[in-house]
Amino acid sequence: MLDFSRSFIEVQFPVSKVSKESYKERMSNLGQTLTGLGKWWGRKPLVLVRAAILGILLPVSDNLEKDREIFLKLMTMDEDGLILRKFKNLTQKELYELADEDYIKEYMELNDGGMPVYKRGLTKEEKEKIQIHVFNGLSYDDKLKYCNRPEHIENLPENVWCEINAHLETHADSFQSLIEELGIKRFGHRPKIGDVFSGGGSIPFEAARLGADVFASDLNPVASILTWAALNIAGADDEEIEKLREFQKDVYDEVDKLITEWGIEHNEEGHRADSYLYCMETTCPECGYKVPLAPSWVIGKGTKTVAILIDNGTDGFNIDIVQGANKEKFKESDKSITVRDNYMYCPHCELQTPITSIRGDRQGENGETISGLRFWEKDEFIPRDTDVFQERLYCIRYVKEYTDEKGNKKTKRYYTAPTKEDLQREEKVIKLLKERFKHWQDKGYIPLAKIEEGDKTSEPIRTRGWQFWHQLFNPRQLLINGLFAKISSQLADGQMEKAIGILGLNKCCDWNSKLCIWNAGSGTEKTQNTFTTQALNTLYNYGARATNMYINSWLMNINSCYLDIENIIETKDARNNTETCDLWITDPPYADAVNYHELTEFFLAWNKTLLKRAFPEWYTDSKRVLAVKGTGESFNNSMIEIYNNLNKHMPDNGVQVVMFTHQDVKVWAELAMILWSSGLRVVSAWTISTETTNGGLKSGNYVSGTVLLTLKKQTSQEKIYKDDLYDEITYEVKNTIDSMKDINDKDDPDFNDADFILASYAAALKAITSYKEIAGIYIPYWLAQGRDSAEINPIVELISKAQDIAYNYLIPEGFDTFIWRELSKEERFFIRGLELEMDNIYKIGDYQELARGFGVTDYTDMFYSTTANKTRFKTADEFKRRHIGGDGFGSTLARHLLVAINDCINENKSSAGVAYLKSIYQENNEYWKKKNIMIELLNFISRVESIGHMEHWKQTGYFAKVLREALRNDGV
Structure with missing residues (x-):
């Protein structure tokens, strides 16, 4: 009997599997369906939204096990669903190591080199048979390594629908038809799902993909366009997507053509720059030298590239760029570091000055910090000569194209300090921008808005004097970003192209501002995006991208899935919502801690005019006053x-x-x-x-x-x-x-x-x-x-x-109830944590939750590993005799038992452990009083000896058993 007055999610929910699938989706990075559309903070995984929607709409029967089975089938998280999602084969070596002996004999052999291979003449079906045999024997986590995500399965096989329909009394042949039927049974119509905090659009998108009618709104227009794009761009058909890709390419090609004609990225040898590195520069108050500022001069760990300051003997420093540097050069570069713990270090006079003093910060009447910097004017995009902080180009990375001796086209990147000609090109950039600046601001191609002070937005004003949003970009960045805005606006035909133009521009701005850290890591050596953190942190040195590095920002990664469903998207305060929905799912x-209203003003400064053209019915400010915060x-x-x-x-x-x-x-x-x-x-x-x-x-x-x-x-x-x-x-x-x-x-x-x-x-x-x-x-x-x-x-x-x-x-299975209540909170935490590992659970969160529940706050000494998904306690021989005594776990009976076990291991006899325990508990017959508790604890610890995935505990488990028997026999 199905009860539609209750939902599956009210009674049960497979949290472990949904957690693992959510983690897999999160770790897909650019492979996620919606992240390619643009930056939003805290998007929820689509698989989590799907699970929530199905969990609400599915009824409860009198067979809870069958309910769970059907839910997992719909989520493709059951055995057959995982096989359906399997897209990658196990290697022949893996098959040989993991298959049962019968399968190895029938399907595998060793080649002349001793490597496992399929037997000759195996059919495709036979190879698939051993693949499925081994795959089915893997743990859920290991299976996921070979599987696509649930969202990649557009429909289920007919036989699966037959089983689902039999249980739910439906006639569905697709997710969309099932959602409609379940909605009719529960509400009398296809369900309508609403979200008034739509953010990055995960909830409305997944609801629409499953076949529900959708209403979405958000106070913030940046959220609204991301949600609109989720439903209309990620939800477009293949033909529309192809047109959008052509539009993006046309815009990029036009920008690239203009930049090339201007000659602002090519040097005299025809090599083209792909990255520019800039730093702040200020005058040392002690000696009057101009000091370039940076907390590190390492440019590339992989290419072994560093910048080194060379005293020019007059008033400042030349900056030498060394590629292929040795250890001595790295040390020399480190000596040149000029920003150390919020102090400026001058390599000339070797004195330090607080950055706050250089800025001229002072305290106001109410204890607030008042910046001593000059605030930049509305029409300024470079510092005045008299400003405290100047901006200096100190390194360029060029790309050289050449043909090798075999006729293959090759590219080589190299770093160099800017030449006189490079600096002339910088001046040309400033001239080109000056010629267009006012016109572009009037047209909305570059920002015009003033930065409104706030928790995050006050940072650039206070630390650099930048009062207007365009001042978070240098002239080169403004010129290129502005060109993308101008040309996309001119070429856009219709709402879809206008919208993708805005989203593309936002990604360009996120990846090319003066707030972009230069990542010198081995294998990376590129700028990071502005919102690597949830803040607007100003930098002493930063990276800027040339046009050819815009390609991944502008040419967006669109993972589409055609949606043919009713949807309404509004910019609206949730308090004023008038739409009625059957289900509200909100985040x-x-x-x-995210100040959405402030951080999104970074994008809105570029979007105001363009948004109004694409969505004339929407307002274009962040409505900061109304934001729920x-x-x-x-x-x-x-x-x-x-x-x-x-x-x-x-x-x-x-x-x-x-x-x-x-x-x-x-x-x-x-x-x-x-x-x-x-x-x-x-x-x-x-x-x-x-x-x-x-x-x-x-x-x-x-x-x-x-x-x-x-x-x-x-x-x-x-x-x-x-x-x-x-x-x-x-x-x-x-x-x-x-x-x-x-x-x-x-x-x-x-x-x-x-x-x-x-x-x-x-x-x-x-x-x-x-x-x-x-x-x-x-x-x-x-x-x-x-x-x-x-x-x-x-x-x-x-x-x-x-x-x-x-x-x-929740007393551990087989543990004496009375003794459990006698244990300290730390001992209970240890026992339950050990039980987690017995159950093959290594997630940080589970151990943290136990600690919270038992009220244990000081527990780091108990852990061997604190890496996510590899968390576990120390064994007796890993603890050794460290961390004994004091407050917490170190003074507990369980800790002393671990010491006793370690002594047994070291001396290979139980008497060593017994002697230790008697020496600790010799007063007032404590040893004899505590003996039963010791035996119970040792009995529990000894269980680890026989657990396959706990090989590292085997020795502790064995000697816990030996010590337990010695205690049992002591005094008998």
Whole structure:
């Protein structure tokens, strides 16, 4: 019996598989479907959105296992789906190493060189048979290495649809027809999915791709054009995409032709520049020398290229460029570093001066920093001679084209210091820009707007005196970016070409401004984009791209998928939304450090006029005053207003999913109060980890997974007392954990301890928000307090209570319940963390979540590895005798047992470990009192000996068993 009043996502969600698929998508970089359209911060993975939509629309049956099976089939995350997605073969060497013996005998042999190969004469089908045999035996993570993403499968095989239709009582033959049928069963029509914080467009795009009607809006026009592009450009057919590519190429060719005619990138030998390196230069207040500024003069680690300052003996420094430098030259270059920890170092007088003194910073009446720099005027794009900071070209990379002795065309890149002729070309660039500057500003080809001060936008004003957006670009960058804007605007025919012209220009500006770091790394040696960070950080030296390096920015990587569905896209404040949707899926700027409203003004400065031509119905400013930002009472009130409005604009059986970054209990509590005050109730919450390999594990630095909080309308009028609520929360937590355990696949578990703990948060919120009111708790008061209030928030208290219930309920299998409660929080953390590794779990986030739950903050000494997806504890022989005593894990019984095990390993006898324990616990018969606890802990640790993927623990496990038996027999 199918229950369409409930959703699959309310009851279960395969968080492990969705997390792994989200991670795979994130790591695809430029291969992601929407990232090629332009910069947006925190786009959600499309696979996560797809899982959320299907999770909401799929009903619940009385066979939860079958429900899960059908969900995984639709997501192509089941065994057959993964085979369908498999696009890469395992190597013959891998097949030989991993196949069963029978398969090796039948299909493989060793060649004369001893290398595994297929037997001669094997058919394609036979080769595929051994491929599938080995593939099916891989872990889910390993299978993904050979698979495309779920989105690459346009449709499922007929036999799979038969199975899906039989369970769901549908007649679908495609994702789109299924979504329509499920919508009709649930809402009476094809579902309409809305998002009022559309950002980079992930949610509307995936909803449209699955076949739902779509409404999308965002306060910010940059977000709106990215969403529009997601639906109309990434959603265009092949013919339209080809026309857009031709348009982009025509624009690029015209820009390239003009630049070549002007002769501003070619030297006397006909070699063309592809990169320019600039630095700030200022006068040393001590000796009067002009000092070029840079925190590093390394240009290329791969090419071994460095810049070295040479004192000119008069008033400054020449800059020598050395390619193929030896170690001595690198050391000499390091001695030339002139920016050290916010001090300017002058190599001439060898004195240091604070950068703040050079700028002339002073303190205002209210303690604020006032910059002493001159602020640049509206018509300026280069510094005046009297300005504190000048700008200097110090290196050019040229590309030489030649034909080798075999007649093959080759290219060679080389770095050089600018010659007199190069500097003349720089002057020509300035002259060309001056001739066009005012006209281009009037036409909207280059920015005209002033920078409005803010958390991020004040940085360039304060540290460089740049008051206008165009001043974040040097003359060469303004000239080339302006040419792309001008020519694309002139050649664009229709809205699609105008839109892709704007997006292309935005990418060019992101990759070519004075805020672009020069990456000297081996194998890279190029500029990074402006928004490598979520800030507008000014630089002392930076890289600028020549026209031939624009090709990857301007000629956009469009991964298209034709969408034929109704969609509405608006620039609008979410508080003013009038559209009704069956499902609202939103990713609000909640507890978010990104200042979208400020950072996007970087792009809007270039887009204002061009946007108005392409989308005359849209406004073209960031609406900074209206942006939902920060934390505190006004932010909370804005959020309540928005979600109250969305609640009014969905049917009684409508569903909302709110995505937010998982942090601590206070964040969960605050968001719950906001949504509860908006007339919504929590029905489930699942946390998806999208862990990447950069970053690590630090004490108190917890995982930032994405929480999918599912909500429905609050219809109850009941009031409950806090004491009665405790009982409900206890029941809800235990019931949730039990049901998750029931559907957990023991061979391929979807849930681990971290998931159970996060589920306890959701269970608490579910119980709390199912009532209209909790006696004695006035929600508006607590929302007004903020997260840093010293008062104990009762909602936080209730969620923490749920967390405690979960931790007490989650006792390791086979572990004595009484002894478990006797252990310290650090010992519990160690045991549960070891259990994670037993389950083949190495994600940082899971260990961090355990630490948070047990209240352990000082834990870095316990870990052997803190690399993402390789996190694990130290074994006894890795710990040795380090980190004993003091507070925390070092003083626990478990830590002393690890020392005892290490002693047993070193001396190859159990008596060494027993002697150590007796020496530590000799007073008041402690050894005998603690013996049973020691035996229980050693019994648990000994389990690792027989676990295949824990070879590094084998010795610890073996001697834990030996020591356990010695303790059992001691005194008998």
